[in-house]
Amino acid sequence: MSGDTLPFTQSVAPSIGQAGDVEAYxxxxxxVVGAGFGGxxxxxxxxxxxxxxxxxxxxxxxxxxxYFWERDGFTFDAGPTVITDPACLRELWSxxxxxxxxxxxxxxxxxxxxxxxxxxxxxxxxxDEDSLNAEIAKLDPVDVAGYQRFLEYSEGVYLDGYVKYGQxxxxxxxxxxxxxxxxxxxxxxxxxxxxxxxxxxxEKLREALSFHTLLVxxxxxxxxxxxxxxxxxETQGGVWWARGxxxxxxxxxxxxxxxxxxxxxxxxxxxxxxxxxxxxxEVETQSGWRERFDAVASNADIMxxxxxxxxxxxxGRDYSAKLAKKRFSPxxxxxxxxxxxxxxxxxxxxxxxxxxxxxxxxxxxxxGVLPADLAIYLHHPTVTDPSMAPKGxxxxxxxxxxxxxxxxxVDWDQIAPMLxxxxxxxxxxxxxxxxxxxxxxxxxxxxxxxAMDLNAHLGSAFSLExxxxxxxxxxxxxxxxxxxxxxxxxxGTHPGAGIPGVVGSAKATAxxxxxxxxxxxxx
Numbered sequence: 001m002s003g004d005t006l007p008f009t010q011s012v013a014p015s016i017g018q019a020g021d022v023e024a025y026x027x028x029x030x031x032v033v034g035a036g037f038g039g040x041x042x043x044x045x046x047x048x049x050x051x052x053x054x055x056x057x058x059x060x061x062x063x064x065x066x067y068f069w070e071r072d073g074f075t076f077d078a079g080p081t082v083i084t085d086p087a088c089l090r091e092l093w094s095x096x097x098x099x100x101x102x103x104x105x106x107x108x109x110x111x112x113x114x115x116x117x118x119x120x121x122x123x124x125x126x127x128d129e130d131s132l133n134a135e136i137a138k139l140d141p142v143d144v145a146g147y148q149r150f151l152e153y154s155e156g157v158y159l160d161g162y163v164k165y166g167q168x169x170x171x172x173x174x175x176x177x178x179x180x181x182x183x184x185x186x187x188x189x190x191x192x193x194x195x196x197x198x199x200x201x202x203e204k205l206r207e208a209l210s211f212h213t214l215l216v217x218x219x220x221x222x223x224x225x226x227x228x229x230x231x232x233x234e235t236q237g238g239v240w241w242a243r244g245x246x247x248x249x250x251x252x253x254x255x256x257x258x259x260x261x262x263x264x265x266x267x268x269x270x271x272x273x274x275x276x277x278x279x280x281x282e283v284e285t286q287s288g289w290r291e292r293f294d295a296v297a298s299n300a301d302i303m304x305x306x307x308x309x310x311x312x313x314x315x316g317r318d319y320s321a322k323l324a325k326k327r328f329s330p331x332x333x334x335x336x337x338x339x340x341x342x343x344x345x346x347x348x349x350x351x352x353x354x355x356x357x358x359x360x361x362x363x364x365x366x367x368g369v370l371p372a373d374l375a376i377y378l379h380h381p382t383v384t385d386p387s388m389a390p391k392g393x394x395x396x397x398x399x400x401x402x403x404x405x406x407x408x409x410v411d412w413d414q415i416a417p418m419l420x421x422x423x424x425x426x427x428x429x430x431x432x433x434x435x436x437x438x439x440x441x442x443x444x445x446x447x448x449x450x451a452m453d454l455n456a457h458l459g460s461a462f463s464l465e466x467x468x469x470x471x472x473x474x475x476x477x478x479x480x481x482x483x484x485x486x487x488x489x490x491x492g493t494h495p496g497a498g499i500p501g502v503v504g505s506a507k508a509t510a511x512x513x514x515x516x517x518x519x520x521x522x523x
Contacts, residue, residue, distance in 0.1 A: 036064025217462025
């Protein structure tokens with residue numbers, strides 16, 4: 001599961017953390033529902049501005065999709081596992097003149113990924129220009145020049161879609177119309193795979209340069225070419241890992257939030273958001289806790305938010321009915337396993353492509369079947385950070401995209417053990433021949449677990465599918481259109497999934513909240 005950034009990341013927050021700003025928000029209180037990356041980033045921004053902020057989390061640990069387990073001495077991150085654009089994280093500390101290094105150590109990952117195909121072909125993907133050109137030339141020398149043209153396209157999309165339109169949220173259709181000429185210039189109606197294919201001839205390279213959208217829930221064959229900017233972000237900023245696991249980045253964010261005076265309320269699911277007129281007034285939890293706030297933001301699943309938490313309101317009923325008609329991203333099946341031995345030859349991130357690409361994607365996104373073949377993302381953190389496993393042992397997870405529960409109606413209690421064996425067999429066949437003999441501990445995580453643990457609609461792993469018509473204005477708005485002091489943050493809102501994506505949504509939402517609360521304070 002990736003931390004790649006999505007288009008149109010927002011950046012509307014005023015300068016915060018200064019004494020004058022703090023005075024503007026004196027006595028005001030905010031609540032953030034959900035302690036995922038987006039929720040924590042938003043809470044840090046609000047608390048940094050002097051707004052007394054409470055984060056309410058349903059589970060026993062913070063992180064949302066970045067949950068973790070400790071079993072038999074192994075640490076297993078639920079995901080995401082790829083950290084890009086670390087500057088967006090450092091900013092959360094610099095708001096109050098702190099440094100992220102006080103709480104988190106980032107480690108560089110190189111190569112970014114090793115891509116492998118069933119015929120034995122491998123491709124090392126990194127931002128080392130000479131090495132990358134050599135890798136491309138091994139597959140097809142003609143594509144070295146084509147790759148340079150693709151990189152220029154990716155940089156242009158980054159500048160237009162990420163920088164130019166990164167300063168204001170898409171709250172009305174006029175904002176989308178303003179972006180239309182740029183979208184047309186960059187052929188945003190084309191898919192990532194289509195635009196890559198216009199520069200690249202070799203099929204394996206086309207897959208290598210288009211698969212990234214899968215890691216944020218998008219189908220390379222249908223996701224807008226705008227998402228090619230991910231390539232520019234990775235080559236520009238690198239790929240990183242937090243020592244101790246992604247969970248330690250979460251823990252560092254919580255530590256910083258509490259250092260600023262913020263309040264964490266764990267293990268107490270929000271059951272209802274109370275409203276009066278056009279405002280949300282109180283937050284109520286399963287335990288009976290009930291508090292009044294000046295503003296509330298939800299980092300919970302977008303459908304769960306409107307259908308369940310706001311289910312007693314007309315707005316909740318109306319918008320959840322609209323959401324039900326939208327396309328949600330697929331789910332995931334993840335096998336976590338700890339092995340005897342170490343594998344310095346297996347990099348941190350490996351993608352094991354199957355014999356099909358487009359056909360496999362159609363099975364997952366359109367047909368809703370469990371394919372006979374697999375594409376596997378293999379995460380091997382101990383090659384970078386041995387602390388993730390006992391000495392002489394290794395931590396892995398193998399992830400395969402699968403259709404969500406609305407398309408694939410199977411009994412996951414029955415299917416999971418069989419699919420788990422298929423996944424481990426394939427990893428064994430291609431990388432670790434005696435894998436079954438070396439297993440110390442293992443468990444799997446299926447679509448039904450996403451639905452139960454995270455209230456994820458249809459067990460979707462990435463919320464709304466990131467298509468052009470479900471991006472920017474067409475995604476959930478950072479501020480609700482009807483409930484004036486209610487806001488969204490995270491994968492279901494603008495700009496979308498991935499660590500920098502949801503951290504970007506927090507910046508957009510914080511800017512709106514701070515402006516609104518400042519106006520309220522002056523009224």
